[in-house]
Amino acid sequence: MKKKFLKIIATLSIGSILLTSCGPKDQPPLVYFPDMYFPVAYDPLQKADIAYSDHENEIPLFVANDGATGLGPVTGTVSQNEDHIVESNNDVPQTPDEYNSGYDASKTYTVSPLDPANKEKDLARGKILFEHTCSACHGVNGDGQGPIVMSGAYQGVPKYADRDITVGSVHYVLTHGRNAMGSYAGMLNVGDRWRVAMYVMNAFKSTPTMAAAKPAKTTATTK
Numbered sequence: 583m584k585k586k587f588l589k590i591i592a593t594l595s596i597g598s599i600l601l602t603s604c605g606p607k608d609q610p611p612l613v614y615f616p617d618m619y620f621p622v623a624y625d626p627l628q629k630a631d632i633a634y635s636d637h638e639n640e641i642p643l644f645v646a647n648d649g650a651t652g653l654g655p656v657t658g659t660v661s662q663n664e665d666h667i668v669e670s671n672n673d674v675p676q677t678p679d680e681y682n683s684g685y686d687a688s689k690t691y692t693v694s695p696l697d698p699a700n701k702e703k704d705l706a707r708g709k710i711l712f713e714h715t716c717s718a719c720h721g722v723n724g725d726g727q728g729p730i731v732m733s734g735a736y737q738g739v740p741k742y743a744d745r746d747i748t749v750g751s752v753h754y755v756l757t758h759g760r761n762a763m764g765s766y767a768g769m770l771n772v773g774d775r776w777r778v779a780m781y782v783m784n785a786f787k788s789t790p791t792m793a794a795a796k797p798a799k800t801t802a803t804t805k
């Protein structure tokens with residue numbers, strides 16, 4: 583009888599230990615290194631408070647930065663739009679109407695905003711970027727017969743000669759994409775998109791860059 587009673591007590595106590603030892607994680611009975619359980623999220627651009635401590639961050643660089651730990655890049659280390667071309671915010675999604683009106687407007691730009699004094703340098707860089715970024719589909723000759731197309735994996739890449747394009751519209755398509763072709767705004771910065779556009783017009787359209795679209799347009803409308 584006594585043995586049985588002890589057995590019941592033992593089962594009950596082991597059971598209750600087992601039940602309580604796996605309690606909910608948000609109220610653990612004892613926590614070593616609390617910030618492993620409750621990570622402290624903080625914004626490096628805001629004043630950094632030291633968690634679990636009342637004392638201020640005293641590192642002089644951070645104090646001078648209003649207590650924020652996220653510092654700007656050291657001058658001259660990260661290039662930031664060195665061409666100084668200002669563009670509207672391309673991250674805002676466009677409706678189809680906005681896209682189309684922007685595309686039509688871009689066709690009127692027949693001159694790139696880059697400094698004409700650097701034209702040769704810009705075209706040389708445009709060629710390198712084109713061959714690295716575009717030729718897989720468009721072909722090094724701009725005939726739409728790049729290796730991806732030749733392999734049969736991808737279709738519908740046009741020959742530039744068949745398209746009514748201007749340096750502005752090529753830049754627009756690079757920035758916003760067009761149908762099966764995606765945007766290259768994440769890969770090429772503003773100035774480089776204009777360089778590639780200049781190269782496309784210069785190398786693959788019979789009338790190169792500057793005067794390209796205008797005479798073609800007037801003949802098209804007077805016809």
Ligand code: HEC
Nearest residue numbers: 715716719738739740745747752755760761762763766778
């Ligand atoms: C993955 C394949 C692919 C790559 C890479 C690619 N394109 Fe295209 N591109 C296309 C396709 C497909 C079209 C046809 C889109 C349409 O008009 O339906 C196109 C169309 C174009 C047009 C004509 C747009 C118009 O207004 O008619 C231009 C200009 C162009 N691409 C330039 C480029 C340049 C410059 C690059 C490199 C930065 C590039 N593309 C990279 C697939 C590609």
